[in-house]
Amino acid sequence: AQRVTQPEKLLSVFKGAPVELKCNYSYSGSPELFWYVQYSRQRLQLLLRHISRESIKGFTADLNKGETSFHLKKPFAQEEDSAMYYCALRASNQGGKLIFGQGTELSVKP
């Protein structure tokens, strides 16, 4: 079965500290992995996807097929990074369907 797991409900760090939001997935094929972010009172929006291999707002994520992980990292957290982060998987044979993890709330304290 396809599944996305984000083990941390809440991650609290101080400004300037490194951040790693964990995401593990279960899928037998070649998945596409994404990170979506939801800032307070805003709609969910795409942050980055593994295929693009780019850094967005200082965040990066590497797909590790051996560990079936797609952790989101940022070396120096900023207060404006405080938000809800969702890891999502798209199966190669399911068109547009996304499977979301439970979400991790990131709180960056001053």
Added chain:
Amino acid sequence: EAQVTQNPRYLITVTGKKLTVTCSQNMNHEYMSWYRQDPGLGLRQIYYSMNVEVTDKGDVPEGYKVSRKEKRNFPLILESPSPNQTSLYFCASSLFGVMAYEQYFGPGTRLTVT
């Protein structure tokens, strides 16, 4: 401006009173979907549609109906709402197929069923 709109944004209703939440997109997307967001459970897909007149169940379809008569609209219907349908609902749309990597989300509809 490319966007997904939902109405209403907030709704308080009583058990059993039929309601419809509308969703509209102006990006000519084939794929549209409804999710509900609950604390600790993330987003769970209710129904989706791959094109006009093509709809299918997601992971939690019980108690919901949808229709796709036009490409731009994808209303969510609760024929007889119950308190366990109190949730935050999101509509999303995207292209279909290999270009479907980004889903665009609506602002959400917060529904309370008493």
